[in-house]
Amino acid sequence: MWNLMVVEDEAIVRIGLRYMVNWESYGVYWKAEASNGEEALQIMESENIHIVMTDIRMPGMDGLELAKQIKQRNQAVQIIFLSSYDNFAYAQEAIRIGAVDYLHKPTMDEEEVAKTLITVVARLEQAPADDPHLSEEDRNNYYLSLLDKYTFPETRYHSALETNDFQTGYWLTVFRKRDDAVPDSEDADSLRFMSLQYLIDEYVSKDWGGVVFHRSFREIIWIAPGAAKSGQETYADRGKYLDSLRQKVFELLNIALISSASSLYPDIGQLPEAYMEALLQLPINEQSDNFIVRKSKAFVDKHLLEDVTLAKVAAEIHVSAGYLSRVFLKELGENFSDYVIRNKLEYAQKLLRETNKKVYEIAADIGYTNPHYFSKLFKERIGMTPLEYRNQ
Incomplete structure (x- = not known):
């Protein structure tokens, strides 16, 4: 079962949602409720929550800010937004944050909620098989350690890189924002960068798989299996696929990216070489x-x-x-x-x-x-x- 927390300041709405859907039939357990963002963050510290369904307009901390803070702490948590306002600006911001769906409270019904739950559970089940005891920061640092021969760990834990997906080898791509001449420093920039990482992760997880992480909010690294999930795309098709990914990022986040991909490597122990190859091939003057x-x-x-x-x-x-x-x-x-x-x-x-x-x-x-x-x-x-x- 995947644990759900509903954040809604109106008790009657929470009650209505509770009995609108047979949650457990979709593999979801109604774990907790909160009436505001601050209370929700306190619950997140003590409970293992996988899905957060939150209203956008609430007293104090609104749902958008709550979602940003949750994603900053744990990128794997799936967010569903609720709103009484059919407002495109809200929906657009929800996409930036990485929400699964944006439900309009006055018109949503059991079928719509159920459809969203199916999407959420599918994403959770397809998540990389990383050590569940690692925090998001520790997981990111572990993958970073694999990119340098001086920090490469002697003992590796069973991560997504040790699955059957990588039997055909792997290739590595480095993404940078086109204007990223100086590392981001402000919280707002870091949150925006995490939205970028989340979007790239969501895009590649559907088609290709692999592992996505970041280096100091400056660049995003994607380690991809030699062949896509469908089996129809291979390393030879990477150029066209990366073009479509960059296009999608620009359309949704208005962020222009540059990228560079390595050759195909057979062994995870060669990650430092793959990373250096990709770095050396990054376009030189595209920052300006x-x-x-x-x-x-x-x-x-x-x-x-x-x-x-x-x-x-x-x-x-x-x-x-x-x-x-x-x-x-x-x-x-x-x-x-x-x-x-x-x-x-x-x-x-x-x-x-x-x-x-x-x-x-x-x-x-x-x-x-x-x-x-x-x-x-x-x-x-x-x-x-x-x-x-x-x-x-």
């Missing part, structure tokens, strides 16, 4: 300029005289068009299409100044088959027609 944007800009510059579209560039650098559009605007403060148009018109101005080509020829040179559209666009952006620009 997003690599995806640089790649897309380079493609545009190379193909400027063609019909350059967002979809073409996204396909070339293996990201979705939506993701490229968002990261481009975030990094440059300019839409992708505006960037292309600006560069095409700058080249057109050069041709107008330095050649005798006719306007329709210049339009065709930079990929506009309709010279009237080109002239209209030129006037809108430059403030005069192409001929006026040439004759000034």
Whole structure:
């Protein structure tokens, strides 16, 4: 049985929830109740709680702050939020914290709660087989010790790395925030980093498995088995998979990541070598300029005289068009299409100044088959027609 604690300031709501669902039929035991966040944290210190179902709006400490503190102490605890307010901002913050679900109290029913419980229990059952006596901090420190030959333990406990999943070998990936030139120091940054780690852990645990941990809130390390759980993806597919993971992180947390993966290694004792290989391959200059944007800009510059579209560039650098559009605007403060148009018109101005080509020829040179559209666009952006620009 997995122990549940319900945190809700209204007693009648707690009673209603208690008898809404046959909890034990889903492998969940109603272990404790609390009327506020402070009381819930006290219970967490004395009871082994696996699932916390908490209201968001409560007197004193609200549910969001409670969840952040719980996750900081024990990342494995599963959080379910309750709210009387159908508010997207709450739902978005719940995702950042790593909540399993966000239930709307006025409309939720037994079927919806049961569906959430099935998801929660599945996540708990799929958790890595680490020593249950280790705290989250001790577990993290243990995995860190495996990355350095000088701290590599002589005796290893039975962890997730010693399961059958790693019989095909393993590979290691290092993730860093793109702007992570200096380690985070404030509590808020640390909590945000833990949200990032939780999201990566949740993403890879469904598809690939392995172990996810962090180093000093600066980087996240993922040790992955040689093959995905489905058996359809292997080490050879890692590039595409990492691209999709980084895209998901950007979409949900608005955090741009860089990453680097090691080769495939057969033995856990080679983790120090795998970690060093991944570190040495981390992109050098991506801390100050997003690599995806640089790649897309380079493609545009190379193909400027063609019909350059967002979809073409996204396909070339293996990201979705939506993701490229968002990261481009975030990094440059300019839409992708505006960037292309600006560069095409700058080249057109050069041709107008330095050649005798006719306007329709210049339009065709930079990929506009309709010279009237080109002239209209030129006037809108430059403030005069192409001929006026040439004759000034």
